Amino acid sequence: MISTASQLQFKLIGSAQDSLQSRAAQFSAEHQGRPYQHALSRDIVAALENPLSDGRPSNRQASTTSMRAISSALVVVPTGGGKTHIALATARTLQVSAGLTIGWCSARRDLLRQVDRENKVFGFNVDLRLMSLFDRNPPQCDVLIMDEAHHDACASAATLHANVKPSYIMGLTATPWRSDRARLCYSHVIRRCSIQSLQDDGYLAPYAHVSIDSWVPEDVAKTWLRSRERFGKTVIFMHTRQQAHACLIALRKSGVSVELVAGDTDRSTQLQDFASGKVEILLAMGCLTEGFNDPTLQTVFIRPASKGPTVQMGGRAFRMHPSIPVKTIVQHRDTPLPFTRIARPVEQYVIRDSEWRSIGATRQLDALVHNMRSVAARTTVVLPKFVTKSRNHKSTSSLFRKPDPNEQE
Template structure:
């Protein structure tokens, strides 16, 4: 069945509507695609053409947020996989990302791109009520777009779909999550079933590419294109372009940074446990999050800041501390005469029984796209995969220690004029007092150095590492001074052996899509064991 409708429009004001269903037969449209790829997207496709000559590979395509990674990948796959009747398995960890991928394949399926087929079948599989289940997978599905949790729990449901396939394209959206156990399980399972697996990871977030720092991600994506040649076992990137280059080309907008001090102090009541939750997990303790959400003065500052400059700020996305904060801020914006709404993950009101569903969120997003809302408040849900090109400003009403999260939040406002967005973008931070206890990410630091978003510059990373090690030693000495704890065995170890030689860092991805970061102290006595663990 045909599952799409199209309206005509200019390249800079492309108006499209696609009704994304759970499955269907896509009939390629006649005529010419009115959207032409930008130069960097053409270069990415050319680089993929080069590595695609290999029988199998595992590689990354790195485009900054707003650089069109889903469009680039879907256009290339329509031509190189769908048109050649090769199957595609597309995996992501959020429902919005699944729908966005399906929409892109449907929207750009023109006969000029897929001239050798009359139709192809897609299927979206997840736990969402609007999507199919793994039991619905059919052997003749050409494009399977599936949540990592759904397939992770029922991986054998792929067997009939994979049976007899000699070549397969496996795409991991937001590939910086690939190190999660479920992703690795799926990748390895498919690799064992298909002789020639072509693994492509899409991400807006570059990782440090020094050989010793690649870790698990570098092991998953080990092939790339370097100096025009395919490189095996190297940096694992086929194509990468920097943020600043896309700003210069007006594909992304120029960021303008503003900071407002709330005069709120949260550092004094911060204990060690709370500090660790923030530093290691980027997770504000519930008590502190509640303080921030319920601060009338802080919330007033956020609303008044927008009200005073609403003509300059234009359409704005606000990143709130938690769900309560999002709801409260949206109410305050509306009270101030500013049309606002909130989008959050599925929640149910314990008193009224009313549920904020995925469909409610989509309705609000569409109202924002249509200009019916000036402000959209959310809690992390708009960090990945949602296309809101007219956003001119982001309000950072929540702090983060994660450069990845900050990159994604800032990226929401970076769509430039050449891409139907704005020439400039306001990145507005609301800064609280933490008595320098926390190494919060400064959004301006993402633009420091070369053309890439920075995971965090080495000096800051080293400073934080030393700080962590110092705290570890303070805790140890406290135990020695505490007569109630037997530390005889510890004191027998030479002092230099008690000093950590470094840390292993890793991410943990929950089923709800929350990405947590961890660091583990490594000592001389445990170095070999951790090394063996990482290599296994």
């Protein structure tokens, strides 16, 4: 039998003496998380302790009379920012310090297997009750964590909430926007970082932005083939399966190892082959916009789309890898949302007639300017003798010249 709201309130009050926020900070530190991850975990717990705040810790000490659980909080973290680890660290705090049962829901079984694996490998060891968004008889829990919470406006999510009846819901997403204008109804929205800030701090990889003139499948294939070494391992997103298949045929005719990832394909094997380098390109429509995290991915071709899908597709590229200092994002020149509006690229190019044309400075140009300055700084300058002789004569003459009383100082 799950806890009612009053029972959850009692658990939180009982754990307040130990300070849930300090427990969250301590557990995050033990797992060597990033500073913003520690802060977000504390913010979530603070929202439980003080529901009248904006989700950030309050300077006022919460009293037992005012303390009650808020209904829900949406945690917004960019792709690659570690939202799974933030949620697991918070869940560990709530389970160990407050005795709450934790449920984890996702729309896909492979994402559930992924979080179960990370829970064990990274030592969080939370007793998770895993459930699919489409489960008819989901397990009961006090705290329900909704992974990829931008799906939470659908009818299946509403049915799940009605069946589980959690006292608290924690939503996780990188893209809290929906093209159908459906609202995500959370009491609090908690965020501390953006793609740009995480790139500036060195947690996400910088990127170069490339614009192309055509998104016809055969033209996209030609663009990749003409700059094969420059693009490297790539994911190409298309609108329809027919378009993706046409691109696949064009690439395979040129001897490229490429796979089309869809709902009815062996996704696990395809992703393993891509990670090992056996496959150079993955083609997809929407399957790889969530839960696909391969640091060796170098380039993403983002099909024209609205803000949410664009950020989801582009976010696949930002995982850091030591051999890839700068990732690449390719978009059609008339895309509704250029990624340059979301995060600042370190380089920009336009491909015209198979030629890469830079817009502004590039790494190569910056390196050339730096080298020229270094050479100039180390160069010994020898002035001609008549110049130095003239300078010395003027300097000596000025020392013995009588001052003119009419000169003004």
